[in-house]
Amino acid sequence: MMKPAQGKHLVLFLDYDGTLTPIVDDPARALMSEEMRSALQKVARVFPTAIVSGRSRNKVEGFVKLKNITYAGSHGMDILTVDDGVVIVVIESGNGDFLQAEKFLPTIKKIKKVLEEKIKIIKGAAIEDNKFCISVHFRRVNVEDVHSLKELVESVRENYPNLYTTGGKKIIEIRPRIDWDKGRALQYLIQNLGFNVSDDFLPMYVGDDRTDEDAFKVIREMGRGYPIIVSSIPKETKATYSLRDPNEVMSFLIHLFKWRTS
Numbered sequence: 001m002m003k004p005a006q007g008k009h010l011v012l013f014l015d016y017d018g019t020l021t022p023i024v025d026d027p028a029r030a031l032m033s034e035e036m037r038s039a040l041q042k043v044a045r046v047f048p049t050a051i052v053s054g055r056s057r058n059k060v061e062g063f064v065k066l067k068n069i070t071y072a073g074s075h076g077m078d079i080l081t082v083d084d085g086v087v088i089v090v091i092e093s094g095n096g097d098f099l100q101a102e103k104f105l106p107t108i109k110k111i112k113k114v115l116e117e118k119i120k121i122i123k124g125a126a127i128e129d130n131k132f133c134i135s136v137h138f139r140r141v142n143v144e145d146v147h148s149l150k151e152l153v154e155s156v157r158e159n160y161p162n163l164y165t166t167g168g169k170k171i172i173e174i175r176p177r178i179d180w181d182k183g184r185a186l187q188y189l190i191q192n193l194g195f196n197v198s199d200d201f202l203p204m205y206v207g208d209d210r211t212d213e214d215a216f217k218v219i220r221e222m223g224r225g226y227p228i229i230v231s232s233i234p235k236e237t238k239a240t241y242s243l244r245d246p247n248e249v250m251s252f253l254i255h256l257f258k259w260r261t262s
Protein backbone atom coordinates (compact mmCIF):
# COMPACT_ATOMS: atom_id res chain seq x y z
CA MET A 1 0.00 0.00 0.00
CA MET A 2 2.69 2.45 0.99
CA LYS A 3 4.93 2.05 -2.04
CA PRO A 4 2.61 3.85 -4.48
CA ALA A 5 1.91 6.43 -1.76
CA GLN A 6 5.56 7.55 -1.63
CA GLY A 7 5.75 11.26 -2.35
CA LYS A 8 1.95 11.58 -2.53
CA HIS A 9 -0.30 13.46 -0.12
CA LEU A 10 -2.35 11.11 2.03
CA VAL A 11 -5.57 12.48 3.49
CA LEU A 12 -7.25 10.48 6.20
CA PHE A 13 -10.94 9.87 6.86
CA LEU A 14 -11.99 7.81 9.85
CA ASP A 15 -15.29 6.52 11.12
CA TYR A 16 -15.78 6.59 14.92
CA ASP A 17 -17.78 3.67 16.39
CA GLY A 18 -16.25 0.27 15.66
CA THR A 19 -13.21 1.96 14.11
CA LEU A 20 -11.67 4.20 16.76
CA THR A 21 -13.53 2.49 19.64
CA PRO A 22 -14.76 -1.05 20.08
CA ILE A 23 -18.52 -1.62 19.84
CA VAL A 24 -20.07 -1.65 23.32
CA ASP A 25 -23.60 -2.16 24.66
CA ASP A 26 -24.07 1.39 25.90
CA PRO A 27 -23.51 4.00 23.15
CA ALA A 28 -22.67 6.61 25.79
CA ARG A 29 -19.74 4.43 26.94
CA ALA A 30 -18.01 4.18 23.55
CA LEU A 31 -15.06 6.14 24.87
CA MET A 32 -11.79 6.38 23.00
CA SER A 33 -8.69 5.08 24.77
CA GLU A 34 -5.80 7.41 25.60
CA GLU A 35 -3.56 5.26 23.35
CA MET A 36 -5.91 5.76 20.42
CA ARG A 37 -6.13 9.49 21.15
CA SER A 38 -2.35 9.75 21.09
CA ALA A 39 -2.11 7.78 17.79
CA LEU A 40 -4.81 9.98 16.27
CA GLN A 41 -3.14 13.16 17.43
CA LYS A 42 0.10 12.05 15.78
CA VAL A 43 -1.40 11.19 12.39
CA ALA A 44 -3.47 14.37 12.41
CA ARG A 45 -0.22 16.32 12.75
CA VAL A 46 1.15 14.88 9.51
CA PHE A 47 -1.98 14.19 7.40
CA PRO A 48 -5.18 16.22 7.01
CA THR A 49 -7.60 14.12 9.09
CA ALA A 50 -11.39 14.00 9.34
CA ILE A 51 -13.74 11.89 11.43
CA VAL A 52 -16.98 11.09 9.61
CA SER A 53 -19.63 9.68 11.92
CA GLY A 54 -23.31 8.88 12.19
CA ARG A 55 -23.23 10.49 15.63
CA SER A 56 -23.89 14.16 16.14
CA ARG A 57 -20.80 16.25 15.53
CA ASN A 58 -20.75 17.59 19.10
CA LYS A 59 -20.82 14.10 20.53
CA VAL A 60 -17.91 12.81 18.44
CA GLU A 61 -15.92 15.94 19.18
CA GLY A 62 -16.63 15.42 22.88
CA PHE A 63 -15.37 11.82 22.69
CA VAL A 64 -12.25 12.57 20.65
CA LYS A 65 -11.24 15.87 22.25
CA LEU A 66 -8.61 16.81 19.67
CA LYS A 67 -8.28 20.17 17.97
CA ASN A 68 -6.53 19.59 14.65
CA ILE A 69 -9.23 17.34 13.21
CA THR A 70 -12.25 18.03 10.98
CA TYR A 71 -15.44 16.60 12.47
CA ALA A 72 -18.31 15.56 10.20
CA GLY A 73 -21.34 14.47 12.23
CA SER A 74 -24.81 13.17 11.32
CA HIS A 75 -23.32 11.18 8.43
CA GLY A 76 -21.55 14.26 7.14
CA MET A 77 -24.48 16.70 7.28
CA ASP A 78 -22.80 18.84 9.91
CA ILE A 79 -19.14 19.64 9.43
CA LEU A 80 -16.71 21.50 11.66
CA THR A 81 -13.48 22.34 9.92
CA VAL A 82 -10.13 22.67 11.65
CA ASP A 83 -10.39 26.46 11.67
CA ASP A 84 -13.57 26.13 13.77
CA GLY A 85 -15.89 27.35 11.01
CA VAL A 86 -19.14 25.39 11.25
CA VAL A 87 -20.45 24.37 7.85
CA ILE A 88 -24.03 23.23 7.57
CA VAL A 89 -24.12 21.43 4.27
CA VAL A 90 -26.24 22.93 1.56
CA ILE A 91 -27.29 20.63 -1.23
CA GLU A 92 -28.64 21.80 -4.52
CA SER A 93 -31.79 20.00 -5.54
CA GLY A 94 -32.82 19.54 -9.16
CA ASN A 95 -35.23 22.50 -9.38
CA GLY A 96 -32.86 25.25 -8.33
CA ASP A 97 -34.02 25.12 -4.71
CA PHE A 98 -31.65 24.48 -1.87
CA LEU A 99 -32.19 21.81 0.70
CA GLN A 100 -30.54 22.26 4.04
CA ALA A 101 -30.19 19.60 6.64
CA GLU A 102 -31.29 22.24 9.16
CA LYS A 103 -34.73 22.41 7.58
CA PHE A 104 -35.32 18.85 8.75
CA LEU A 105 -34.70 19.61 12.41
CA PRO A 106 -38.37 20.27 13.36
CA THR A 107 -39.43 16.96 11.76
CA ILE A 108 -36.56 15.10 13.41
CA LYS A 109 -37.61 16.52 16.78
CA LYS A 110 -41.23 15.48 16.19
CA ILE A 111 -40.44 11.89 15.22
CA LYS A 112 -38.04 11.58 18.14
CA LYS A 113 -40.79 12.55 20.59
CA VAL A 114 -43.26 10.09 19.06
CA LEU A 115 -40.72 7.27 18.99
CA GLU A 116 -39.63 7.84 22.58
CA GLU A 117 -43.21 7.21 23.66
CA LYS A 118 -43.89 4.28 21.33
CA ILE A 119 -40.75 2.25 21.96
CA LYS A 120 -41.37 2.19 25.73
CA ILE A 121 -43.25 -1.08 25.21
CA ILE A 122 -40.06 -2.78 23.97
CA LYS A 123 -37.61 -3.52 26.73
CA GLY A 124 -34.05 -2.46 25.98
CA ALA A 125 -34.87 -0.24 22.98
CA ALA A 126 -33.28 3.20 23.14
CA ILE A 127 -33.28 6.39 21.10
CA GLU A 128 -30.15 8.41 20.46
CA ASP A 129 -30.41 11.97 19.19
CA ASN A 130 -27.75 12.60 16.55
CA LYS A 131 -29.02 16.06 15.62
CA PHE A 132 -29.94 15.54 11.94
CA CYS A 133 -30.49 11.79 12.44
CA ILE A 134 -32.10 9.59 15.06
CA SER A 135 -30.67 6.21 16.04
CA VAL A 136 -32.93 3.52 17.45
CA HIS A 137 -30.73 1.01 19.26
CA PHE A 138 -31.71 -2.62 19.74
CA ARG A 139 -28.45 -4.16 21.03
CA ARG A 140 -30.14 -4.64 24.40
CA VAL A 141 -33.49 -5.80 23.02
CA ASN A 142 -34.48 -9.49 23.24
CA VAL A 143 -33.98 -11.16 19.87
CA GLU A 144 -37.64 -12.10 19.65
CA ASP A 145 -38.67 -8.42 20.01
CA VAL A 146 -36.37 -6.98 17.33
CA HIS A 147 -38.77 -7.61 14.46
CA SER A 148 -41.64 -5.87 16.32
CA LEU A 149 -39.37 -2.92 17.06
CA LYS A 150 -38.40 -2.61 13.39
CA GLU A 151 -42.07 -2.73 12.36
CA LEU A 152 -43.00 -0.18 14.99
CA VAL A 153 -40.27 2.24 13.90
CA GLU A 154 -41.22 1.87 10.24
CA SER A 155 -44.92 2.42 11.00
CA VAL A 156 -44.03 5.71 12.71
CA ARG A 157 -41.55 6.71 10.01
CA GLU A 158 -44.23 6.24 7.31
CA ASN A 159 -45.92 9.37 8.64
CA TYR A 160 -42.83 11.39 7.77
CA PRO A 161 -42.23 10.86 4.05
CA ASN A 162 -39.26 13.23 4.00
CA LEU A 163 -37.37 10.87 6.33
CA TYR A 164 -36.10 7.36 5.60
CA THR A 165 -34.50 4.52 7.55
CA THR A 166 -31.21 2.69 7.09
CA GLY A 167 -29.60 -0.11 9.08
CA GLY A 168 -26.32 -0.62 10.86
CA LYS A 169 -24.92 -2.61 13.77
CA LYS A 170 -28.02 -3.39 15.90
CA ILE A 171 -29.41 -0.02 15.00
CA ILE A 172 -32.13 1.61 12.88
CA GLU A 173 -31.15 5.05 11.66
CA ILE A 174 -33.73 7.66 10.67
CA ARG A 175 -32.34 10.22 8.25
CA PRO A 176 -33.54 13.15 6.12
CA ARG A 177 -34.48 12.06 2.62
CA ILE A 178 -31.74 13.99 0.84
CA ASP A 179 -29.00 12.86 -1.46
CA TRP A 180 -26.31 12.94 1.19
CA ASP A 181 -24.28 10.21 2.83
CA LYS A 182 -20.72 9.56 4.00
CA GLY A 183 -19.62 9.25 0.36
CA ARG A 184 -21.04 12.66 -0.56
CA ALA A 185 -19.50 14.09 2.61
CA LEU A 186 -16.13 12.69 1.57
CA GLN A 187 -16.44 14.32 -1.86
CA TYR A 188 -17.47 17.59 -0.23
CA LEU A 189 -14.49 17.56 2.13
CA ILE A 190 -12.18 16.85 -0.78
CA GLN A 191 -13.64 19.40 -3.19
CA ASN A 192 -14.63 22.22 -0.84
CA LEU A 193 -12.78 21.92 2.41
CA GLY A 194 -9.16 21.65 1.39
CA PHE A 195 -8.66 17.90 1.50
CA ASN A 196 -7.42 17.97 -2.09
CA VAL A 197 -4.13 19.33 -0.71
CA SER A 198 -2.44 18.85 -4.07
CA ASP A 199 -3.11 17.14 -7.40
CA ASP A 200 -1.54 13.94 -6.13
CA PHE A 201 -3.61 13.56 -2.94
CA LEU A 202 -4.58 10.04 -1.92
CA PRO A 203 -7.70 9.55 0.20
CA MET A 204 -7.75 6.81 2.83
CA TYR A 205 -11.08 5.95 4.49
CA VAL A 206 -11.29 3.54 7.43
CA GLY A 207 -14.71 2.36 8.60
CA ASP A 208 -16.59 -0.69 9.85
CA ASP A 209 -20.28 -0.24 9.08
CA ARG A 210 -22.78 -0.28 6.25
CA THR A 211 -22.88 3.52 5.99
CA ASP A 212 -19.11 3.55 5.38
CA GLU A 213 -19.66 1.58 2.16
CA ASP A 214 -20.83 4.83 0.48
CA ALA A 215 -17.41 6.34 1.17
CA PHE A 216 -15.58 3.19 -0.01
CA LYS A 217 -17.56 3.39 -3.25
CA VAL A 218 -16.59 7.03 -3.82
CA ILE A 219 -12.90 6.25 -3.31
CA ARG A 220 -13.14 3.34 -5.75
CA GLU A 221 -14.82 5.56 -8.31
CA MET A 222 -12.11 8.20 -7.87
CA GLY A 223 -9.64 5.53 -8.94
CA ARG A 224 -7.14 6.50 -6.28
CA GLY A 225 -6.71 5.93 -2.56
CA TYR A 226 -7.46 3.27 0.00
CA PRO A 227 -10.88 2.12 1.19
CA ILE A 228 -10.25 0.06 4.36
CA ILE A 229 -12.89 -1.96 6.18
CA VAL A 230 -12.60 -2.83 9.86
CA SER A 231 -13.91 -6.34 10.33
CA SER A 232 -12.76 -9.49 12.08
CA ILE A 233 -14.80 -11.64 9.71
CA PRO A 234 -14.89 -11.79 5.90
CA LYS A 235 -17.82 -9.80 4.49
CA GLU A 236 -19.05 -8.34 1.25
CA THR A 237 -17.65 -4.86 0.90
CA LYS A 238 -16.50 -2.20 -1.55
CA ALA A 239 -13.31 -1.78 0.49
CA THR A 240 -10.12 -3.23 -0.93
CA TYR A 241 -8.16 -3.50 2.32
CA SER A 242 -9.06 -4.60 5.83
CA LEU A 243 -8.06 -4.23 9.44
CA ARG A 244 -9.49 -6.59 12.04
CA ASP A 245 -10.51 -4.27 14.89
CA PRO A 246 -9.87 -0.86 16.50
CA ASN A 247 -6.61 -2.19 17.97
CA GLU A 248 -5.31 -2.93 14.50
CA VAL A 249 -6.55 0.49 13.38
CA MET A 250 -4.45 2.03 16.16
CA SER A 251 -1.30 0.09 15.17
CA PHE A 252 -1.92 1.07 11.57
CA LEU A 253 -2.19 4.78 12.47
CA ILE A 254 1.06 4.54 14.43
CA HIS A 255 2.74 2.86 11.43
CA LEU A 256 1.43 5.58 9.13
CA PHE A 257 2.88 8.26 11.39
CA LYS A 258 6.27 6.52 11.62
CA TRP A 259 6.32 5.95 7.87
CA ARG A 260 5.69 9.63 7.18
CA THR A 261 8.12 10.96 9.77
CA SER A 262 10.97 8.49 9.27
Ligand SMILES: O=P(O)(O)OC[C@H]1O[C@H](O[C@H]2O[C@H](CO)[C@@H](O)[C@H](O)[C@H]2O)[C@H](O)[C@@H](O)[C@@H]1O
Nearest residue numbers: 016017023024025027030053054135169170171
Ligand atom coordinates in the same frame (compact mmCIF):
# COMPACT_ATOMS: atom_id res chain seq x y z
O1 LIG B 1 -20.71 6.28 11.85
P1 LIG B 1 -20.34 5.78 13.21
O2 LIG B 1 -19.42 6.69 13.94
O3 LIG B 1 -19.85 4.36 13.18
O4 LIG B 1 -21.73 5.78 14.00
C1 LIG B 1 -22.72 4.79 13.71
C2 LIG B 1 -23.53 4.57 14.96
O5 LIG B 1 -22.57 4.23 15.98
C3 LIG B 1 -23.06 4.09 17.30
O6 LIG B 1 -23.76 2.86 17.40
C4 LIG B 1 -22.89 1.74 17.28
O7 LIG B 1 -21.96 1.75 18.37
C5 LIG B 1 -22.55 1.64 19.69
C6 LIG B 1 -21.43 1.78 20.72
O8 LIG B 1 -20.42 0.86 20.50
C7 LIG B 1 -23.30 0.31 19.78
O9 LIG B 1 -23.92 0.18 21.06
C8 LIG B 1 -24.39 0.26 18.68
O10 LIG B 1 -25.02 -0.99 18.70
C9 LIG B 1 -23.73 0.46 17.30
O11 LIG B 1 -24.72 0.54 16.27
C10 LIG B 1 -23.88 5.27 17.73
O12 LIG B 1 -24.41 5.04 19.02
C11 LIG B 1 -24.96 5.59 16.71
O13 LIG B 1 -25.68 6.74 17.09
C12 LIG B 1 -24.27 5.84 15.37
O14 LIG B 1 -25.23 6.17 14.39
